[in-house]
Amino acid sequence: MRFLQRFNDNQQSQGNGDGDQGSDGMLLQLRSEGDSLLAAGDEAIRRALAGSNSEAFLRTSRQQGGE
Amino acid sequence: MNRHSTTNAAFELLPRLCGADIELGNFIVGDERAGGTGYEASRALLAEIDGLPLRQAGYVNNCWTAPSPAPRAAYSLPSGSGATASACIYNPQNVSRRFLLRNGGCAYIDLDHVELCLPEVIDAFDHVAAWHGMLRMMKTALDSANHKRPPNRKIQVLVNNSDGQGNSYGSHLNFMISRRAFDNIFWRKAHYLQFLASFQISSILLTGQGKVGAENGRPATPYQISQRADFFETLQGPQTTFNRPIVNARDESLCGRSNMNDPSAPARLHVIFFDSALADGSALFRVGPMQLILTLLERGLVNSRLILDDPLAALYNYSHDPALQASAELINGEQLTLVELQSAYLEEAKRYAAQGVFTDVVPHYEQILALWEDAINTFAKQDFMAAARRGIDWVLKLMAIERSMDQHAGLDWISPEIKVIDHLYSSLDNDGLYWAYESAGFTEPLVTPQRIAYFAANPPQDTRAWTRAMLLRRAAPDSVFSVDWDTITFKLRGKYNWPSYRVFDMTSPLGYTQAEVQHIFESTDDFAELLDALESDSTERTLTADALAAV
Numbered sequence: 001m002r003f004l005q006r007f008n009d010n011q012q013s014q015g016n017g018d019g020d021q022g023s024d025g026m027l028l029q030l031r032s033e034g035d036s037l038l039a040a041g042d043e044a045i046r047r048a049l050a051g052s053n054s055e056a057f058l059r060t061s062r063q064q065g066g067e
Numbered sequence: 068m069n070r071h072s073t074t075n076a077a078f079e080l081l082p083r084l085c086g087a088d089i090e091l092g093n094f095i096v097g098d099e100r101a102g103g104t105g106y107e108a109s110r111a112l113l114a115e116i117d118g119l120p121l122r123q124a125g126y127v128n129n130c131w132t133a134p135s136p137a138p139r140a141a142y143s144l145p146s147g148s149g150a151t152a153s154a155c156i157y158n159p160q161n162v163s164r165r166f167l168l169r170n171g172g173c174a175y176i177d178l179d180h181v182e183l184c185l186p187e188v189i190d191a192f193d194h195v196a197a198w199h200g201m202l203r204m205m206k207t208a209l210d211s212a213n214h215k216r217p218p219n220r221k222i223q224v225l226v227n228n229s230d231g232q233g234n235s236y237g238s239h240l241n242f243m244i245s246r247r248a249f250d251n252i253f254w255r256k257a258h259y260l261q262f263l264a265s266f267q268i269s270s271i272l273l274t275g276q277g278k279v280g281a282e283n284g285r286p287a288t289p290y291q292i293s294q295r296a297d298f299f300e301t302l303q304g305p306q307t308t309f310n311r312p313i314v315n316a317r318d319e320s321l322c323g324r325s326n327m328n329d330p331s332a333p334a335r336l337h338v339i340f341f342d343s344a345l346a347d348g349s350a351l352f353r354v355g356p357m358q359l360i361l362t363l364l365e366r367g368l369v370n371s372r373l374i375l376d377d378p379l380a381a382l383y384n385y386s387h388d389p390a391l392q393a394s395a396e397l398i399n400g401e402q403l404t405l406v407e408l409q410s411a412y413l414e415e416a417k418r419y420a421a422q423g424v425f426t427d428v429v430p431h432y433e434q435i436l437a438l439w440e441d442a443i444n445t446f447a448k449q450d451f452m453a454a455a456r457r458g459i460d461w462v463l464k465l466m467a468i469e470r471s472m473d474q475h476a477g478l479d480w481i482s483p484e485i486k487v488i489d490h491l492y493s494s495l496d497n498d499g500l501y502w503a504y505e506s507a508g509f510t511e512p513l514v515t516p517q518r519i520a521y522f523a524a525n526p527p528q529d530t531r532a533w534t535r536a537m538l539l540r541r542a543a544p545d546s547v548f549s550v551d552w553d554t555i556t557f558k559l560r561g562k563y564n565w566p567s568y569r570v571f572d573m574t575s576p577l578g579y580t581q582a583e584v585q586h587i588f589e590s591t592d593d594f595a596e597l598l599d600a601l602e603s604d605s606t607e608r609t610l611t612a613d614a615l616a617a618v
Contacts, residue, residue, distance in 0.1 A: 003290065003389045004451050004469050034452040038470060040507030041500050045471045048491050048498060054483035057096065058231065061223070061490060062103045066090045066180045066236030067307040067339065 081333060081365075082189045082428060083358035084243035084530065084576050086321075086552075087198065089343060090180040090236040091205070091495070092225035105179030108222045111215075112181045115208035116174045118165025119539050119547040166550040168539045169524050171532030172201060173550075178308075180236050181205070181224070186522075186532035187552075187576050190430040191355035193527060195347050196514040200522030202226065206495050213496075224495040226343050228294040231486055233282050235298040237307060238343035239315075240353060242336045243322070243576055248365045249334035253303065253316045259364055260303055261374040261398075264313045266360050267340045268375065268382045269409040271296065272391075273352035273442055276342040277461030279468065279480060279489040281387065288387040289480035290468070292405075292461045294342045296386035302378060307339050313378060315339045321552040323574040333576075336361070345493055345501040347513035348442060348458025355435035359416045362428050368419055373411055374398045389465060391446060406446045413439055438513070458510045460501075464492045467500055534579035534601070537588055538571065541597065552576075559595060571598055 093112060095104035164175035171186035183205060185197045205224065213221050229235045252259045275292035283297040291297075304312040317337045323329070338357065344350035363369065374397060375381045381395035385405045394402040403411065417436060419425070425432040438457075445454040455463040468488055472478045478485055492500040504510055526536035531553075538555055539547060548558040553573050561567030573579050579601070587600045 002469050034456055037507050037509040041467050041503045044500050044503045048487055049484050054487045057487050058483055059099050061094050061230055062232050063092050063230040063234045064105050064179045065234040066178045
């Protein structure tokens with residue numbers, strides 16, 4: 001299940017109607033720019049997935065409850 | 068005087084002063100010892116943070132709290148501030164607290180978590196800058212601690228609120244409100260409490276950090292909006308470590324030893340509800356809208372339509388539905404989605420803003436309202452990309468996780484790798500996902516790097532934090548006997564060199580600002596003379612209704 005895909009689908013169906021063309025254009029630009037900027041995290045994610053044993057990491061991340 | 072008959076209208080004009088006490092996740096990567104590694108990690112980290120009072124070498128390894136001059140109120144739970152002058156008590160919730168010369172905040176260990184306390188600020192944007200300033204300081208401490216450790220025993224610090232294994236730790240805010248408002252919320256007007264609780268619940272839309280999975284016995288879910296939602300089990304109460312309340316009733320004024328019994332003195336609202344924020348948007352929306360809503364509560368402008376019928380059920384349902392389709396019932400039978408409920412509070416605030424209710428009370432309220440509306444609109448338009456770029460943490464984390472699942476075949480919501488990414492979003496170290504996005508310019512900054520750098524090294528200029536930091540800088544380090552938010556006790560040399568203990572009182576959080584007292588600091592190099600001059604200064608700093616009314 002992808003939550004964001006569901007939103008994008010909803011948004012596209014909304015955008016096919018009476019939207020302001022200038023505003024829609026800005027949103028498209030924002031989204032396009034955002035997609036490329038999201039790639040900034042790809043290397044960090046790749047390192048996270050490649051660098052360690054995830055199950056072991058999660059076991060050691062156990063915390064005491066606080067506050 | 069009957070505290071409940073007090074009409075101290077001047078308090079309605081009090082700025083909604085804000086502080087914060089925020090715990091971090093800390094552990095040693097690769098060490099699977101029974102009982103966890105928080106004890107060792109937190110102490111290694113705190114040892115890298117300078118502050119006062121000084122302790123003997125090795126103090127960080129024991130758990131004795133500093134003595135505090137007087138008992139607090141009966142309704143407060145045990146804490147360091149509950150100690151007495153004549154006794155040191157073991158208190159695992161306040162280990163080795165040291166106040167920071169740099170900005171007037173403090174750091175200590177709470178149940179094996181490093182806890183950062185921000186200096187008191189008035190402006191919500193200053194809160195954002197001060198928070199990031201403290202994180203910058205903590206990153207330096209982390210680098211320094213890890214530099215001394217072997218490669219296979221590195222410390223990891225997570226700016227989050229849950230370990231995914233049923234343990235939660237807090238990211239608390241503290242707001243100064245009138246005693247009358249405090250009493251109305253907890254003792255006199257149930258709809259005030261419900262209004263506040265319902266608002267806080269709706270705020271997860273903008274303040275949630277997001278997390279993979281459910282905890283504390285809640286139904287399984289792939290991803291949810293709030294890290295903390297699963298852990299709340301009751302509507303209100305003074306406790307924080309068990310049966311957690313949505314609205315916390317802990318009553319510690321931190322502005323005067325006897326204020327709990329003084330109806331004209333302000334109170335502290337201890338807010339334990341929110342997640343820790345990384346992005347500026349979520350950080351701002353933890354504080355700014357709260358300042359506005361608390362102002363409405365001060366003024367009695369409580370719209371009893373905006374009350375959830377079952378706040379706890381609504382919280383779970385809203386948080387477990389990042390698709391934002393879930394609705395919850397108000398007491399009048401209306402069904403509202405999370406976006407609709409948060410929008411309704413915004414509309415209330417806008418309506419009263421037009422009447423001048425926030426003028427001179429909430430700094431930059433127009434900007435807060437504009438940003439609040441803009442952020443809600445991104446959700447109303449179902450534009451997740453825009454929401455993420457506005458700095459809404461749970462959306463950005465969700466994007467990162469879904470992108471990683473798209474790029475790495477075989478990963479799904481239950482994959483341990485996905486939970487690792489969830490954690491590393493908030494890592495303070497170089498592997499932190501959030502910092503990668505911030506550095507790339509993905510999230511829109513709400514404060515400048517210069518302002519963050521300022522608060523990493525300097526106190527707020529418009530609260531007592533300024534004088535706290537300056538006194539700690541000026542004093543001989545070994546003369547600082549104890550420090551609390553409203554007092555500093557100095558151990559000076561008295562007659563015949565006998566030690567003389569001198570308590571400097573800073574009851575008013577809004578007093579002793581830079582503008583008020585900088586000239587006094589510049590007038591003498593002698594420390595005792597400085598204290599004399601500060602104490603004899605005629606500036607009115609006692610927060611009484613009469614004093615405020617005279618302004």
